[in-house]
Structures are given as C-alpha cells and as structure tokens.
Amino acid sequence: MKNTIINKIVLSFFLFCQIGFAQVDVVYSDLVWSDEFNTDGAINSNNWFHQTQLPAGGSWFNGEVQHYTDQLTNSFVNAGTLNIVAKKEPYTNQGITKQYTSARLNSKFAFKYGRVDIRAKIPKNLGTWPALWMLGKNINEDGAFFDSNFGTTSWPNCGEIDILEHGITQSQPDNYIQSALHTPSSFGNTINIGGVVVGNNIADNYHIYSVNWSPFQISFLLDGVVFYTYNPDVKTPNNWPFNEEQYLLLNVALGGVAGIVPSNYTQSSMLIDYVRVYQNTIVDAEPPLNFTASVGAVTSTSVELLLNATDNSGTIGYNIAYGTSTNGISGTSGIQKSVIISGLNPNTLYNFTVTASDLSGNSAANNPIVVGATTLPNSTLFCSGTSSLAQDGSFSTGYNYEFQTNGNDVKITYGLLDTDKVGVVAFLWKQSPFSELQMTNVSGNIFTRTITGLTIGSTINYGVKFAFAGGMSVTNYYSYVVGSACMMGTSQFSELNGISFPNPVSDIVNINSNITLDKIEIYSLLGNLVLKTETNISSIDVSSLSTGVYLITIYSGTEKITKKIIVQ
Incomplete structure (x- = not known):
C-alpha cells in the first residue's frame, strides 16, 4: 500500500509538472502536509476537526438548513476515500432540531503560500452545496478550530479562498464549478469569481481541484490547468488579505443559497481521495x-x-x-x-x-x-466611440472603445457599460490571424492593452471578449489606421452575421447560410487551429474534439466571422 501511495504522488506530481507548472507564477514542489485517507473508520483526528457549533441564532450562514455533526455516518473513511455525507434525518443538538445532517471539517494544519491539490468526486444533487475552501487562521468564528487561540479578525477581513463550489450557480451548465475570493472590497456576492465546465461528470469521475497561492497572485486549476487567476494590480488590505496563514475546510451544506432541498432527497456524498499541500522548504540564503x-x-x-x-x-x-x-x-x-x-x-x-x-x-x-x-502629453491621434453591436452574445447597454497611437504603438481601451454583469474580465481579439490577449483592468470595467511595433498607416482590426459570471459577450471587430485621428470602420459583415448553426453540438456542425462559404476553421481558446475544411463547406465533423468551448471561423471571399461553439 505504501509503495502504491508513493507512486500515486510521484505520478500526479509529474503530470502536474507537465501541465500546470508553466501556468502558475510560483512552482511549489515539496509535499508538506497530506491526508491519503488510508485507514478505514473515523477521520484522522490529528489532521481534522469537526466544526459543529452553531453560529449565534441557531442557523448556519447563507440560510443553510443542516446540522454539522461528528457522527460517523456523516464523515468516515472507507477503502481509501473520505466520505462526507449529507443526509435527511431529524437531529437534535445544542437544543435545536434540524431535518438534515452533514459534516464540516477544519484542517488542523494552516499555512501561508503554497499549492493545494484535492482529488474528489463532487455531488450534484439539487439543494446541495459542496465546497472545498480556505479561511484565514485568524478568523473570529466561534466553534472553528483556530478561533480560541488566533481568532482576532472578522470575516471577510480574514480572507476566504474558495477552491471549489457547486450548487449555487443553478443558471450555469451541468458540471460547472466555481472558484471565488472574498475580501473586504468584495464579499458575499463577490465579483472575484472564475468558473469552468468540467468535461467528465464531476459526480461520477475524480478530478483534481487545485489552488496555487503565491505572494503575487492566486490561480485556480482543474486537473492541472489554470482557469482563473486573481491578481489585483495594486494590492491593499482591502483587496488582498491573503498574507496570513489559512486552513482548509471540507463540507457539504444544504439549502439556503443552494436552493430548496427536494422532498424526495435522502442523502449525497462528497468523496475525497486525497488532500495534499505543497510548499518550497529548502532553506535559501542566497539573495538575487x-x-x-x-x-x-x-x-x-x-x-x-x-x-x-x-x-x-x-x-x-x-x-x-x-x-x-x-x-x-x-x-x-x-x-x-x-x-x-x-x-x-x-x-x-x-x-x-x-x-x-x-x-x-x-x-x-x-x-x-x-x-x-x-509621461507624454495627451495625444490627438486617437479614435473612440460607443456601440452595442456584438458578434457573439449581446450587450444590455453597450461599450466604449478607443484606439490611440503613441509612436509605433496603439493603446486599445474598452469600457463595458453593462451594469448587469459581474466578475468581468476582458480579452483582446485580433481578427486575422486570430489571437486572444488578456487585457489589463484599469478601473471598474475599463480594460486596456497596448499593441507595439506597428507601422504608421497600416490597418489593424480588433474586438474584445468580455467574460463574466454566466457567459460572455464579444464586440464587433473595429478597423483602425495606425497614426490616424480618426479613421475607423466597423467589420459588421452583414451577410456573414446571418449564418447560423446548432450550438452546442456533439458530432456534426451543420452551417445554415445563404451565401457561398470558402473555408471553416475551428480554434481552441488558446488560438490553436484544431480543425479545418475547404470542402463540403456546409458542415464540419467535430466528433474528434474533446468536450469544451471552441472558436469557429467561417470565411466568405475576403470576409470572415468568428463565433463561440460548445462541443459536448
């Protein structure tokens, strides 16, 4: 058994090196704490603490309806797996009777900076809210493991890192998971969120849910691939309370924000294969x-x-x-x-x-x-405007755009005017050849990116993808003559905009078009060409592609249009 465990750790670490290390800012490679859940029965009390004390008022936060217990039926180890079981059963504790029970575990280990890997199966039952998360060790929360000795700071000033949540985003597609940060500047319904749709069913398949926490940024990974990074340009205690030790929490909540628990609900389990924490432990005395x-x-x-x-x-x-x-x-x-x-x-x-x-x-x-x-004096070599035109998705109000020439560089700035979208990030889309570049947040929902080394008089074509909680909207492409004040055009492609196809798809994308098409290309979200056809342009076979989101580019003459497509 011991050799098997070592082999598992080495293999998973090797895979993460190949996939994930290049995507994070700091690589943490030394295993400093773990639980492999190899002993059947009760959880290891040296590693975990059952948090069962009800908050003041007798109810858990967010309208949750369960009692957290230390019963063996709610948390136990079996066949190398930790089971956290939420159940429908009357249970009286602390003088209060509730109709549901579950478990909420605090790690007795706290740390500052490092990587956490948790391999787990996540329940998807309606009304459940499974979570893998972290809180500042200094949180003042009665009943938490570290509270009596270290609880000096209220929530959210202590900082909260949600590695995984499920069940509180019912508007999202099946198998959507969310990660979030709660800080004094954004908490509760926070705007600091990222999410991803998992390709294989999260309830039936193990996946590795990870967070990589450095002094500079916090990145969330699914199976070794980063899908969201939190990195305020200027860090203050208001947006970055993440410079103190944090501890791990594992729990399944019921009701409240997760919605009403169905009357026929009986129980559901979150299965955890292992929890591992990595840091860098080698003593370093050499300065840069x-x-x-x-x-x-x-x-x-x-x-x-x-x-x-x-x-x-x-x-x-x-x-x-x-x-x-x-x-x-x-x-x-x-x-x-x-x-x-x-x-x-x-x-x-x-x-x-x-x-x-x-x-x-x-x-x-x-x-x-x-x-x-x-800094240079204000340049008059710029073009700007306001629009609500979209090539994908839609805008409830619209956006501002500005192209400004400085020397041989063009600074491109977009500001989203929609007030109904939260957690907004922006990516600059180059029309041809297609590429996607993350933009820098200036303030609010204003984003910028500078394109360097351009030729005065040349024409560039760019649009912006605004991604937010629940979806994305993409502006039209705008053409700008470098060095101009002001020559711009909108690449609306009215005929191409009339093209449609089923979305999502699983095997064949059938294109509905009244114009002649010359070529179809499909790209990954990283801009890599994965499929192409110049024959039988009315359709393209995508059955060889993995489940996920792609970009489909359709050409007609000298024009083209790019849209999002979901492959199931």
Missing part, C-alpha cells in the same frame, strides 16, 4: 543578483518598466512603489520582466522605487533602484 530596472515604452497614460535579476530559486519578487501605490509581481530568474504601470496622468514625472527579493525574503544588494519617467 544582477538586479536591473529601466524604463521601456512611455505613453501619455502609462510607463513600461523593464526588470531583471537572477536567483537560485528561479523566482524573483519585484515590488514597485510610486506615490501612494505599490505593486508586487513575480518574474523568472534571468528573464526580463515587462511591467506596464497604467492609469497615469499625461505630461507628469513619475519616480518608481523598485526592489527585488526572492521568496525567502533575501533582498538584492543594490535595492532599491529608483527610475524616473515623464
């Missing part, structure tokens, strides 16, 4: 070397800083201070890091104080480096 900081591209509203250093750990932490703002980011040893400081005032001198350190806190000997730059 060869630290340099200089100014790159400057516009009227932004300054690019070019940072570099080397360190034996492989990761450099840079801290940038200017005025009352600070910005912490990570970089790779020996590779120049470009940082765009945006939202600046035109024709203004800014001094940036930059320091470099490694993850052990060792500082570069030449800290700090102070670099100055004066």
Whole structure:
C-alpha cells in the first residue's frame, strides 16, 4: 500500500509538472502536509476537526438548513476515500432540531503560500452545496478550530479562498464549478469569481481541484490547468488579505443559497481521495543578483518598466512603489520582466522605487533602484466611440472603445457599460490571424492593452471578449489606421452575421447560410487551429474534439466571422 501511495504522488506530481507548472507564477514542489485517507473508520483526528457549533441564532450562514455533526455516518473513511455525507434525518443538538445532517471539517494544519491539490468526486444533487475552501487562521468564528487561540479578525477581513463550489450557480451548465475570493472590497456576492465546465461528470469521475497561492497572485486549476487567476494590480488590505496563514475546510451544506432541498432527497456524498499541500522548504540564503530596472515604452497614460535579476530559486519578487501605490509581481530568474504601470496622468514625472527579493525574503544588494519617467502629453491621434453591436452574445447597454497611437504603438481601451454583469474580465481579439490577449483592468470595467511595433498607416482590426459570471459577450471587430485621428470602420459583415448553426453540438456542425462559404476553421481558446475544411463547406465533423468551448471561423471571399461553439 505504501509503495502504491508513493507512486500515486510521484505520478500526479509529474503530470502536474507537465501541465500546470508553466501556468502558475510560483512552482511549489515539496509535499508538506497530506491526508491519503488510508485507514478505514473515523477521520484522522490529528489532521481534522469537526466544526459543529452553531453560529449565534441557531442557523448556519447563507440560510443553510443542516446540522454539522461528528457522527460517523456523516464523515468516515472507507477503502481509501473520505466520505462526507449529507443526509435527511431529524437531529437534535445544542437544543435545536434540524431535518438534515452533514459534516464540516477544519484542517488542523494552516499555512501561508503554497499549492493545494484535492482529488474528489463532487455531488450534484439539487439543494446541495459542496465546497472545498480556505479561511484565514485568524478568523473570529466561534466553534472553528483556530478561533480560541488566533481568532482576532472578522470575516471577510480574514480572507476566504474558495477552491471549489457547486450548487449555487443553478443558471450555469451541468458540471460547472466555481472558484471565488472574498475580501473586504468584495464579499458575499463577490465579483472575484472564475468558473469552468468540467468535461467528465464531476459526480461520477475524480478530478483534481487545485489552488496555487503565491505572494503575487492566486490561480485556480482543474486537473492541472489554470482557469482563473486573481491578481489585483495594486494590492491593499482591502483587496488582498491573503498574507496570513489559512486552513482548509471540507463540507457539504444544504439549502439556503443552494436552493430548496427536494422532498424526495435522502442523502449525497462528497468523496475525497486525497488532500495534499505543497510548499518550497529548502532553506535559501542566497539573495538575487544582477538586479536591473529601466524604463521601456512611455505613453501619455502609462510607463513600461523593464526588470531583471537572477536567483537560485528561479523566482524573483519585484515590488514597485510610486506615490501612494505599490505593486508586487513575480518574474523568472534571468528573464526580463515587462511591467506596464497604467492609469497615469499625461505630461507628469513619475519616480518608481523598485526592489527585488526572492521568496525567502533575501533582498538584492543594490535595492532599491529608483527610475524616473515623464509621461507624454495627451495625444490627438486617437479614435473612440460607443456601440452595442456584438458578434457573439449581446450587450444590455453597450461599450466604449478607443484606439490611440503613441509612436509605433496603439493603446486599445474598452469600457463595458453593462451594469448587469459581474466578475468581468476582458480579452483582446485580433481578427486575422486570430489571437486572444488578456487585457489589463484599469478601473471598474475599463480594460486596456497596448499593441507595439506597428507601422504608421497600416490597418489593424480588433474586438474584445468580455467574460463574466454566466457567459460572455464579444464586440464587433473595429478597423483602425495606425497614426490616424480618426479613421475607423466597423467589420459588421452583414451577410456573414446571418449564418447560423446548432450550438452546442456533439458530432456534426451543420452551417445554415445563404451565401457561398470558402473555408471553416475551428480554434481552441488558446488560438490553436484544431480543425479545418475547404470542402463540403456546409458542415464540419467535430466528433474528434474533446468536450469544451471552441472558436469557429467561417470565411466568405475576403470576409470572415468568428463565433463561440460548445462541443459536448
């Protein structure tokens, strides 16, 4: 059994190295705490604590209707698997009778920074709310394991990291999971959320749900692939309370936000194969070397800083201070890091104080480096407008757009005007050849991205995908002449917009069109071409594709249109 466990850990770690490490900012590789659930019976009391004390008032938060118990029927280990069982049964405790029971486990281990992997099957029964999550060790919550010795901070000031939640997003497709961050600046119905539809049924198949938490960002992964990253440009206690130890919670709630529990409900189980926490434990006494900081591209509203250093750990932490703002980011040893400081005032001198350190806190000997730059005067070489036109999805109000030339660069800014969308992120879409680039959030729902090294007089074509909780909407492509004030056109492609096809699909995409089509291409969301046909243009066979979301591009003459398609 022991050799089997070691082999499982080595294999999963190897797979994560191949898939996930390249996507996170800091790689954590040393297993520091785990529970493999190899002993049948009660849970390991050295690792876990049953949180059963009711909050003041006698009901759990969010309108939940269950008692959390330490009964063996609600949490136990069997055949190498932890079972957390939510059941319909009358149960009286603390003088209160409820009709449902479940279990809420606190880990007796807390840590700051690292990666958590949890391999689990997640119940999908209506009215259930299974969750894998974390809270600050300093939370003042009566009945929690760490409260009596460390509970000094109220929620959400302690910070909450939800690795996985299911059951509270009924409007989403089947097998949709959500991750979220709760901070003083956004809590409860937080806007800090990401989600993904899992290809294989989450109730019948094990998946690895992970969070990678560094001093710079928090990334959520499904089976080793990042699907959401939280990384405020400027971190404050209001949006980043994640600099203290946190502990793990595993539970299945019932009712409340998850909806009414059906009358025929009997029980459901969350099965957990293992819980593993990784950190980097090797003592590092070597400081970063060869630290340099200089100014790159400057516009009227932004300054690019070019940072570099080397360190034996492989990761450099840079801290940038200017005025009352600070910005912490990570970089790779020996590779120049470009940082765009945006939202600046035109024709203004800014001094940036930059320091470099490694993850052990060792500082570069030449800290700090102070670099100055004066932003350019306001440029008149820009075009802007407001629209509600969409090539995919729709806009309830619309969006603003602006293209601004600075030298050989064009700064593209889009602002979403819709107020009914939360958790908004934006991606810049290049029309041809298609590519997708994440945009930087300036403030609110305003996003920007600068395209560099362009030729004055050339024409560029870009649109923006706004992704948000519950879906996405994509603007039309807009054509802009670099260096112009102002020449723009809207790539509406009225005839191509009339094309339709079933969505979602499973085998064959049948195209309904009144015009002649020349070619169909299907791309992954990373921009990789996965299918193409130039014959029998009325359809394309997608049965070879894995379940997921793709982009389908349809060509007619010199025009084309790109839309989202879901393959089941």
